[in-house]
Amino acid sequence: MVLAMGHRTPLYDNHLKMGAKIVDFGGWDMPLHYGSQIEEHHKVRKDCGMFDVSHMNVVDVKGAKVRDFFRLLLANNVDKLKTKGKALYSCMLTAKGGVIDDLIVYYMDDRWFRVVMNAATRDKDMAWVNTAAREFGRSRHPASRDISASLHVSGLEVIPRHDLAMIAVQGPNAKEKVYQALGEALRTPAGALKPFHAATVGELFIATTGYTGEDGFEIILPAKAAPFTWQMLNEAGVAPIGLGARDTLRLEAGMNLYGSDMDETTTPLESGLAWTVALEPSDRKFIGREVLDKQKARGVPRQLVGLVLEGKGVLRNHQKVVCNGAGEGEITSGSFSPTLNQAIALARVPAAVKIGDRATVDLRGKPATVRVVKYPFVRNGKSCL
Amino acid sequence: MSTIPKDLKYTKSHEWVKLNGDGSVTVGITHHAQDLMGDMVFVDLPQAGTKVTSGKECGVVESVKAASDVYAPVSGEIVEANAALADSPETVNKDSYGAGWMFRLKPANKAEIDGLLDAKAYEALVASEKH
Numbered sequence: 294m295v296l297a298m299g300h301r302t303p304l305y306d307n308h309l310k311m312g313a314k315i316v317d318f319g320g321w322d323m324p325l326h327y328g329s330q331i332e333e334h335h336k337v338r339k340d341c342g343m344f345d346v347s348h349m350n351v352v353d354v355k356g357a358k359v360r361d362f363f364r365l366l367l368a369n370n371v372d373k374l375k376t377k378g379k380a381l382y383s384c385m386l387t388a389k390g391g392v393i394d395d396l397i398v399y400y401m402d403d404r405w406f407r408v409v410m411n412a413a414t415r416d417k418d419m420a421w422v423n424t425a426a427r428e429f430g431r432s433r434h435p436a437s438r439d440i441s442a443s444l445h446v447s448g449l450e451v452i453p454r455h456d457l458a459m460i461a462v463q464g465p466n467a468k469e470k471v472y473q474a475l476g477e478a479l480r481t482p483a484g485a486l487k488p489f490h491a492a493t494v495g496e497l498f499i500a501t502t503g504y505t506g507e508d509g510f511e512i513i514l515p516a517k518a519a520p521f522t523w524q525m526l527n528e529a530g531v532a533p534i535g536l537g538a539r540d541t542l543r544l545e546a547g548m549n550l551y552g553s554d555m556d557e558t559t560t561p562l563e564s565g566l567a568w569t570v571a572l573e574p575s576d577r578k579f580i581g582r583e584v585l586d587k588q589k590a591r592g593v594p595r596q597l598v599g600l601v602l603e604g605k606g607v608l609r610n611h612q613k614v615v616c617n618g619a620g621e622g623e624i625t626s627g628s629f630s631p632t633l634n635q636a637i638a639l640a641r642v643p644a645a646v647k648i649g650d651r652a653t654v655d656l657r658g659k660p661a662t663v664r665v666v667k668y669p670f671v672r673n674g675k676s677c678l
Numbered sequence: 679m680s681t682i683p684k685d686l687k688y689t690k691s692h693e694w695v696k697l698n699g700d701g702s703v704t705v706g707i708t709h710h711a712q713d714l715m716g717d718m719v720f721v722d723l724p725q726a727g728t729k730v731t732s733g734k735e736c737g738v739v740e741s742v743k744a745a746s747d748v749y750a751p752v753s754g755e756i757v758e759a760n761a762a763l764a765d766s767p768e769t770v771n772k773d774s775y776g777a778g779w780m781f782r783l784k785p786a787n788k789a790e791i792d793g794l795l796d797a798k799a800y801e802a803l804v805a806s807e808k809h
Contacts, residue, residue, distance in 0.1 A: 325716075326716065326717075329717055329771070330716055330717050330742055330743075331717040331719075331742065331768070537716065537742060537743065541742060605720055605722075605764075606720055606722075606740065607719060607720055607740045607742075607745065609745070628742060629719040629720070629740075629742050631742075657738065657745060
């Protein structure tokens with residue numbers, strides 16, 4: 294084994310102190326769990342927990358033409374963002390309509406949008422955004438080799454925020470615990486936020502977004518303040534949660550994972566993300582649009598569905614799904630649902646498959662029956678099945 | 679830190695074997711093995727009467743993270759499987775050398791037991807895997 298040190302977030306030492314089992318995640322040394330992944334999962338569904346998501350890629354895009362830039366760059370339409378602080382989930386596509394990454398963009402003011410992208414895709418995302426920004430700004434300067442540096446073109450600045458950390462606090466008691474830990478002064482500005490909104494409060498950027506299907510905040514803060522903030526949250530009774538539980542929580546919540554449920558070989562239309570693609574107005578020429586228009590006109594051949602295993606066992610990524618008479622599909626995210634106490638999955642299957650159908654999955658050489666369901670599987674602590 | 683019981687025998691595939699003194703052996707997976715796998719959610723064990731072959735898979739443990747075969751440490755016949763694990767697979771995590779046992783087995787050839795690792799050899803194996 295080659296021992297290579299991964300990137301570390303400002304909270305790495307906090308994780309070690311709390312007994313985290315550290316694993317490599319997209320080049321980052323991250324906590325998998327702090328003892329029991331399943332107990333952490335239940336903690337978030339029933340009380341609250343905190344996740345170090347500082348590995349995610351926070352980028353500020355500023356300037357007079359920032360909205361026009363995102364109209365071009367994103368498959369969803371930033372013109373839906375009319376009130377300051379509102380967030381939008383979107384895919385960023387290749388010219389062929391494949392998904393480069395999924396992201397959240399926050400409209401902070403007319404000259405400032407903040408984007409949060411995935412960690413594992415950081416380099417290709419920044420190369421793509423910078424290329425798009427240079428073409429958009431008609432820049433004739435040679436491209437910088439350093440994609441982690443800020444980029445200035447006419448009317449647009451792309452600023453990767455390496456100086457920031459990010460902590461997600463999620464669960465039915467998350468908000469109360471945040472006020473308790475970080476100050477009552479937060480209650481009014483943060484408590485007033487509607488779902489999928491953000492506001493800045495002093496040095497904190499507080500958003501009502503998340504990846505668990507529970508209430509809570511995602512807090513972006515100066516890297517230097519992260520260890521102390523993490524400690525304060527822990528003292529208020531917020532348990533640390535690792536990436537293991539993060540994955541089962543998001544799967545139960547029916548939220549896509551980049552690289553598993555979609556990538557550059559799939560379009561958002563065949564990844565359960567049609568709701569994030571704004572084809573109206575038809576004159577908005579976003580990157581990848583032509584392919585999506587064609588795919589929609591011809592009929593999307595594949596769809597993402599939920600699966601529930603009827604018997605015992607665990608569904609896993611890449612298992613083949615045989616859909617009676619409709620062809621074959623593949624599990625894109627399979628795991629065990631601690632809330633439902635059974636195996637669940639997202640799977641890409643032929644378009645003819647219907648909700649309520651039965652299908653067969655090869656479980657380590659044994660055929661097992663699964664039921665095709667609508668997802669999410671769990672929202673706000675309760676089964677949706 | 680995991681401690682490796684001195685009175686047990688071990689396999690390279692991380693099963694432990696306890697000699698019961700009545701001609702049967704009890705088999706489970708080691709603390710190290712359950713630690714690598716994480717939270718167990720499903721255990722599939724051979725039924726009593728099943729003939730198993732040393733080094734061949736005879737059961738499956740699945741955690742949230744991964745599935746892993748359980749191998750028969752020696753050839754023989756299954757006498758009893760731990761039925762309690764079907765409803766509480768987490769016992770394998772909590773008490774891997776005790777209540778988390780997997781099955782009892784009547785070895786066909788007692789000499790095979792001598793070929794298993796002792797605690798010291800197993801400790802060395804675990805240490806070598808950490809590097």
